Amino acid sequence: MSGRGVRLIRGFxxxxxxxxxxxxxGPARAEPPSTDELxxxxxxxxxxxxxxxxxxxxxxxxxxxxxxxxxxxxxxxTIGYLILEADRVELxxxxxxxxxxxxxxxxxxxxxxxxxxxxxxxxxxxxGDSSQVKVKDRVLAxxxxxxxxxxxxxxxxxxxxxxxxEYLLANAIFTxxxxxxxxxxxLVDQEGRLVGIGSLIVNDxxxxxxxxxxxxxxxxxxxxxxxxxxLTQGKPATPPKPWIGVNSEEVRGRLFxxxxxxxxxxxxxxxxxxxxxxxxxxxxxxxxxxxxxxxxASGPAGGDVKLNVLQGIAPAEITVKSIDRYKWLKTNRSY
Numbered sequence: 001m002s003g004r005g006v007r008l009i010r011g012f013x014x015x016x017x018x019x020x021x022x023x024x025x026g027p028a029r030a031e032p033p034s035t036d037e038l039x040x041x042x043x044x045x046x047x048x049x050x051x052x053x054x055x056x057x058x059x060x061x062x063x064x065x066x067x068x069x070x071x072x073x074x075x076x077x078t079i080g081y082l083i084l085e086a087d088r089v090e091l092x093x094x095x096x097x098x099x100x101x102x103x104x105x106x107x108x109x110x111x112x113x114x115x116x117x118x119x120x121x122x123x124x125x126x127x128g129d130s131s132q133v134k135v136k137d138r139v140l141a142x143x144x145x146x147x148x149x150x151x152x153x154x155x156x157x158x159x160x161x162x163x164x165x166e167y168l169l170a171n172a173i174f175t176x177x178x179x180x181x182x183x184x185x186x187l188v189d190q191e192g193r194l195v196g197i198g199s200l201i202v203n204d205x206x207x208x209x210x211x212x213x214x215x216x217x218x219x220x221x222x223x224x225x226x227x228x229x230x231l232t233q234g235k236p237a238t239p240p241k242p243w244i245g246v247n248s249e250e251v252r253g254r255l256f257x258x259x260x261x262x263x264x265x266x267x268x269x270x271x272x273x274x275x276x277x278x279x280x281x282x283x284x285x286x287x288x289x290x291x292x293x294x295x296x297a298s299g300p301a302g303g304d305v306k307l308n309v310l311q312g313i314a315p316a317e318i319t320v321k322s323i324d325r326y327k328w329l330k331t332n333r334s335y
Contacts, residue, residue, distance in 0.1 A: 032191050037123055038140075039149065040093075040121070040123070041123060041124060041186075042142050042143070042144055043066070043076060043092060043093040043120065044064065044066065044093075045082060045089065045091055045100075045144070045184060046062065048061065048086060048088040048089070049063065049084075050087060053329075054261070054330055055081075055084050059084065063081075063083075064082075064183075065078060065079065065082045065181070065184035065185075066143045066184035066186065066198070067091065068125055068184075068186040068197070069120055069122050069124045070124050070125055071124055072124055074100075074115045074116030074117070074118075074119065074120055075113060076100070076116060077194075078111075078112045078183075078197065079198060079199050079218070080105045080106065080109075080111055080112035081110065081183075082183055083105065083112045084112070089102055089114050091114075091116055093116070094122070098116045098118050099116075100116050100117055101115050102114055104235060105230070105235060106230060107167075107240075107241075107325055107326070108226075108236065108241070109169070109218055109226065110169070110199060111197065111226070113230050113231070125188070126192075126193045127194055127220050127223070127224070128188075128189050128220060129193075130195040130220045132189075133158070133173055133195050133196070134158070135155050135157060136155065137155045137189070137190075138154060139153050139154070139187055139188060139190075140152060141188075141198065141215065142186045142188060143179060143180075143184075143185040145181060151179050153175040153177065153179065154176060155174070155175055157174040157207050158171050158172070158173060158174070159172065159174070159207050160289060161216055162287070163200075164258065166243055166244070166246070166295075167292075168288070169218060169222075172219065173196045173216070173217040173218075173219055174206070174207070174216055175205065175214055175215050175217065176206075176212065176215075177212070178213045180201075182198040182199070182215050183199075184197060184198055185217075187220075196217030196220055197217060198215055198216075199215075199217065201214070201215055201216075202214055239300055239301070240300075240325065242296060242300065242302070242305060242322030243265075243328070244264060244271075244320045245261040245263075245264020245328070246260055246266040249288075250287055250288055254286070255277040255285060255286060256274060256275075257272065257275040257277065260272060260273060264328070265320045265321050266320055268320075269318050269321070270318055271309065271320065272311065275309045276310040277309055278308040279307075301323060301325075303321075304319050304320070305321075306318075
């Protein structure tokens with residue numbers, strides 16, 4: 001077996017040992033929700049999206065994942081890409097189908113809110129304090145897959161996460177071993193409070209370690225400042241960041257364009273797949289995080305962004321007129 005294979009096995013053994021130790025008696029705590037109460041607050045979510053929607057080609061027209069009941073009025077939090085551009089949402093709670101409506105979506109954090117239109121017979125989960133979630137903490141990751149859907153996990157890192165789709169999240173929560181059907185899954189602390197929402201499966205949850213695959217969760221604390229805005233106007237009240245519509249990836253210290261979404265400012269400006277992004281307005285960038293921070297510092301949405309790129313062997317400066325991404329999406333909301 002290769003050295004990497006041995007390290008992967010040892011990594012999983014360490015996680016398993018830590019989770020086993022977590023089953024031993026510890027200091028007295030407030031009584032957390034029972035397993036039945038936790039399961040009752042977790043619902044299956046299915047979203048239906050029109051074929052001509054902007055995100056249909058990449059995210060599909062039927063999307064399934066998990067939602068968590070957080071309000072007595074049927075308010076449910078999920079990961080936003082499940083409901084992005086959806087025109088209909090259906091929940092399954094307690095084995096019964098429940099109609100729902102979309103409440104709001106936040107591009108910056110990735111959270112989505114929906115509301116059940118008929119009562120769900122469950123006690124909402126309380127929001128926890130994700131700032132207190134630390135490496136080596138034992139948690140539960142729960143998806144919608146019925147009895148036995150809760151999986152013990154270990155927090156293996158807290159760090160910045162940069163996604164290829166113009167997304168940057170500070171202090172994300174990474175766990176292992178991985179939970180399948182992670183989209184919208186609930187991350188619950190030992191007091192039974194909701195501390196994160198599942199976004200991705202990742203190959204390197206430790207950020208440089210060889211522990212094997214894990215999950216990335218969006219900390220629930222990021223929902224709290226935008227909750228009121230999402231409830232009243234469907235999106236945050238803060239000014240939108242400039243968006244250009246490009247997917248990119250870090251490869252050996254270079255930032256390669258992997259996809260340019262059709263009809264976006266990047267496409268209109270002539271940015272192409274396999275171009276290399278060298279800088280923004282003359283400031284060199286080599287990582288996704290550097291690129292996004294420079295892009296967002298260029299000015300408000302709607303302004304010009306000067307990209308320094310390499311197209312083939314020819315360096316070029318491309319001026320991209322950024323936009324507000326909310327207005328680019330095909331939704332039934334008027335932003």
